[in-house]
Amino acid sequence: MNVRATGAEVAAHRADDEAERIVAPLVARARAAQRDFENAGQQALDTAAAAAAWAIMEPQRNRQLAERAVHDTGLGNADDKFRKNYRKTLGLLRDLHGQKTTGVIAEDKASGIVEIARAVGVVAAVTPSTNPAATPANKIVNALKCGNAVIVAPSPKGHSSCALLIEFIHAQFARAGIDADLVQMLPAPISKAATAALMRQCDLVVATGSQANVRMAYASGTPAFGVGAGNVASIVTASADLHDAARKILRSKTFDNATSCSSENSVVIEEAVYAPMLAELAACGGVLLDAAQKARLQAAMWANGKLSEQCTAKSAEVIARVAGLDDIAARHPAFLMVEEAGAGSDYPFSGEKLAPVLAVYRAADFAAAADVVRDIYAYMGAGHSVGLHSADPAQAVRLGVTLPVARVIVNQAHCLATGGNFDNGLPFSLSMGCGTWGRNNFSGNLGFRHYLNTTRVAYPIEERVPETDELLGDFFARYGR
Known part of the structure; x- marks a missing residue:
C-alpha cells in the first residue's frame, strides 16, 4: 500500500518537473516579448x-474555427459557434474602442490623484471545450489591449481549435510586425500538470471552464480570476408576454445546443399562467415528457452520477434517441421539458445539464417562484444570474436585492444577454464572475480592466479636516454622545 502510494507520488513529482520544464521556455519568451510591447504605446496595443x-x-477563418470546434469536441453546432465567434468579438471591440489602457488614464485635480494604467505581465488563459475559439479570442484580445502577453491552456478537446486560432492570429501579427511570442499556447497533449505549471509561472490567471480548473487557479499561488458554476433559472410571471417569453427561452435554450453556462436550465412559472406558458413553449418546439419518459431520460443523461457525454451539447433529437425515446425524436423537438418539484442531488434535473433539456417548475406566485430559484441555487449555480419575464420592473430589483445572483436578466434571451449584447448595457464577455456566492473574487463580467494594474500618483492638496459633528451628528442626535 505504502509502496504503491510512494510510487504514485514519485510519478506525480516527475510529471510536475516535466511540466515545469515544458512551460518555462514559453513563459520566458512571453516575458521578453511583453517587456517591449507594454511600452510601445496605445496604438501598438490597439493594433495587436x-x-x-x-x-x-x-x-x-471563422467558419473553419466553428467547424473544427464541433468536429473535434462533439459539442454544439457550427452555425451558432460561427455567430458567437463574430458577435462576441465584435461586441468586445465595441467595448474596447477608444479606451485608454496604457500611460495616464485619469487625472483628478480636486483629489490630486493621477491614475496610470500598467500591464499585469504574462496572463495564463484557461479555456473550456464548450467555446474553444471564442473564449480564447476574448481573453487574448483583452490581454493584448492592456499590454500583456498571454499563454492559453485549452481543454484537451479544444486544443486543435485553439491551435488553429493562434495560427490565424500569428498570421495577422506577421502582417503588422507584431511579435508572435505575445500569444502562445501549451503544446499537446494538454495535461493538468502543464496547466498547473503555467498558472504558477505566469502573473495572472483567468480561468473559465470546469470548477476543478477554477479551484486549481485559486490554489495556484498566482492572482486569479475564476468563474462559478452556471445553472440559470428564469421566472415567468403572470404579467409576462408569454409568447415573447417562450420564443426568447427557445433561442437561449437551443443556441449552440445549450453549451453556454448562461442557458436556462430551469424555468419557474407562476400558477396563473402555467398551462398557457407550457402551451407557448410547446408551440416553439418544446416537448413535455411524461413521468416514464422523464425517468428514461434521466437514466440516459446521468451515468454513475455524472452527465453523459452522449447527451452533453447534443440536439434534443439526438438526446431523445440516446434515451430510447424514438417517438419523441421523430417529432424533431427543439428542446425537451420535464416537470420538476424539488432541488438537490436527488433531483438531477434541477442542476446544470449543458443540453437542450429544460426543468419546469410551478409556483403559486412571484414570491414562491423566487423561493424555488433560491432552492435551486442552494444546490448549484449560486451567484451567476437569474432570468425574469415580467411587465413589472420592480420585480427585477426585488430579485437583485434578495437572490444570490450577480445579474438579473429582464425580458431577454438569457444566454445571449448575460455576457453582454447589443441591446443591453452589460459588457461583452464569455466569463461571468459569480461573487462570493459562487466562491469567486469578482461579480461582474470579466473585462479589460481585470487585465490591468493601476498605479496612483498622489499630489498634495489643501488640507481639510472635517468636524466630528459633521460626520457623527446624526448618530449623536439619535443616541447621544
Missing part, C-alpha cells in the same frame, strides 16, 4: 488587439 480580433472574425 485588432489583429487578434480580425483573426477570428473574418468569415472564412
